[in-house]
Amino acid sequence: MNLPKVYEPEKYESDIYALWEKGDVFKPENRFGNKGTFSMVMPPPNANAPLHVGHCLFVTVEDIVTRYARMQGKAALWLPGADHAGFETWVVYEKRLEKEGKSRFDYSREELYQQVWDFVADNKETFFQQFRALGASCDWSRFTFTLDEKVVRTAFNTFKKLWDDGLIYRGERLVNYCTKHRTGFADIEVAYEDATTPLYYMQYGPFVVATTRPETKFGDTAVAVHPDDERYKDMVGKTVTVEGVNGPFEIMVIADEMVDMSFGTGVLKITPAHSFDDWEAAQRHNLPAVRVIDHDGTLNERAGRFRGMTVLEARKAIVAALKEKNMLIKVDEHYQNRMGKCYKCGTIIEPMLMEQWFVDMDRLAKPAIKALEEKRIAFHPESKRKQLIEYLQNLRDWNVSRQIAWGIPIPAFQNVDDADDWIYDERVDQEIIEVDGKTYHRDPDVFDTWFSSGQWPFVTTNYPDGDDFKKFYPTNLMETASDILYPWVSRMIMLGLYVTDEVPFKDVYLHGLVLGPDGQKMSKSKGNVVNPVEQLEKFGADALRLGLITNAVAGANQPYTDVKATGGRNFCNKLWNIARYCEEKIGDTKDLNREPNPQTMADHWILWKLQQSMQAICDALDTYRFGEAWDTVYHLVWDDFADWYIEASKAELNLSVLAYGLETILKLVHPFAPFVTETIWQTLAWEEGSFLATSQWPTPPKGSADEADAFEQLIGVVQETRALMVELNARGRTLYYKDAPLINDNAELIKRLAKVAAVKEVTDGQGVRLTQTRQQVWLDVDNDTLQRYGSLLQERLQETRSRIAQLEGRLGNNSYVDHAPKVLVEQSREQLADAQAALETISAQAQKYGITL
């Protein structure tokens, strides 16, 4: 025997993976004639962090899809990559510097870039070794990093195209700004949090205004009231004098619909440079914007004696000053507010007036919305489509400038003598360039990371002239996490349509979060983080994959406990032992014919089961119902093949069907658990030099439906016999039958499956009658057990009567008989006949033994 008793994944997995790589198994090729292509680009993981369980889930899902497509004969491309993750990585790296007592300001931009590059290179390496350990069948030769030359080039080209089309502009706008990281953000990078902040009512010239931010009053350029507000009608359009903490100043009163009359006093101070609402109001009323807060988060010279204080310090000091001057009317300490915070460090985001590059989202979003409405992309789950459309409809222009060193430099230069003169130039390795005798200075900023990763599907396939682009674009599937639907998926659709005129993918499958064992989002502080490397070592890659895919449903979060991987491991071991059994039976049989030649009922039955299951598995996989597909495979292998077919084969052995069955289940399991199946395949060595990974997905076999049905009936007899034996404590009894060719022809098989002492034919019933099969079968018992049989019959009788009543009711209802499909009505009639026959049997048995029911 070649296979040891227990499957030990660590002994085989790395060798198997090496074998696949050596065999070029992951190259997209049509291996069985032209069966078309399948393509998917891996969502590039951030190259800055260790592997987490979420990665394992997406690797599993994507690998299943790819292996399935590959086995169907498609040229299956799964293209791997890694993301420099601009800001994300930057944060990680800054933390490291901080630990060493250094800061980004100790280095030049070029030095920093190089340091981060080295840091990321190290990380990438371990990371993708772990992906290999999980069995990821992606084509590593096509690996793309978001800072690769071709990505940078494409980002430049797209920027140029946007520039030429007037879709990108440089403008002074309010930007979400983190004063700790000193960079601006896109709207989507701001995390809002509920907070209770004091609401200060302060004297403001003739008004009282309510504000949470008294420190911004030095940037006020107007006071606003509602146009319908009778209280202040006379004031609108006038200029009023306000006594401030730094002395008096004059300010205009405007009327604007934005003001909520019922909030506070109905008077709102307008600070265009530090509030999004106010900025918009300022645009409507042509108000100037005055900066008060500097990039380091402190107040500037406009604040007079408060200059140099941080926002929070200044707020305190100003409130104290107002109090002193009796200008603080009251304070609402319980005001419920929402505060924008930096999603990385939690620093309160300051809306800051800055010059940045903005992308006109209105014009980019429109074609995307159209494509979504026309269903040119399918979503799993479908509900995400509507959410995405609504998101796209409400987009503001996208700030793509980031004030960090780690990223793709923006290829734009500014005339040193004319601040409004910007030119596009790709010589980003130089700080100063000369063009037409004029001197230009490079924009020090880099692109938002989503600007480059938003172009991922066509960048990686080498738009516009690459062979991969021609062959594999648009890609078939985008599989990614639900929580990056907005920042990533939406941008790929917009930029894909803009650059290539085609949607970048036809299907979007979104997986949910893998939660901790407690059902909460994993976090270090909660201590519920599952370490996937530990799980891998403990259970093996297949087991972890199976654990993650069990019950997986699109878009749904799932808690992870190692009970799941345990189940996966047990399955692998089961499969392993199935193979051991088959190998032992088949042995060294020369010229083994794996074309199934069904002889017995069980042969026909297992072929029929395989056929049914294959249909269900394909249906589920084709619609990305992975949990369901796996459930079907699992029960086919364990219940049908192992528990019934193999057990039956111990009585009647048919090598061709046994071998065919094993080969087929190995193929069906392979996408889910590639290592154990390939290991078995290689050990069996039925085909010299072949890989299960590149074998052809099985086609449904043919079997006799009648024979299969006969075996189903036999299963019924066996199951009821077993149950009766357990319930009546009648082990080791003889089974009698009458007028039952099915039993007669399969006495040995039944004896074995039902674990009875003997199966004998008689002219009349010898003991307790099986009531739930159509066969006439009895189990012999002694007198003591008849007592128990009575109560058992009682239960059966009640069940059967209520069943009959239910079915009679249904069939007595003309509406049902008229409206329901004929098949169903016919089925009901059969069920009723069966139930009535069972009732007769029960009564007859009761009468025979004098049991009163």
Place this chain on the structure above:
RNA sequence: GGGCGCUUAGCUCAGUUGGCUAGAGCAUCUCGUUUACACCGAGAGGGUCGGGGGUUCGAGUCCCUCAGCGCCCACCA
């Protein structure tokens, strides 16, 4: 404030167009050391599918409503 989703056995969750005598895994209980497997085998118990109403011959599935939970988006100072 808007949107999306969830509520089904002790636990974690399936249940595609309405046809279900409502399933799985784990857990529980009973039996079993049968020569592929104790990471096993056989069997059992356990649910008025969150509450209420409606449509329908038929509702876990569709509609309305109430309650609880979760997530996302939004500029109320």
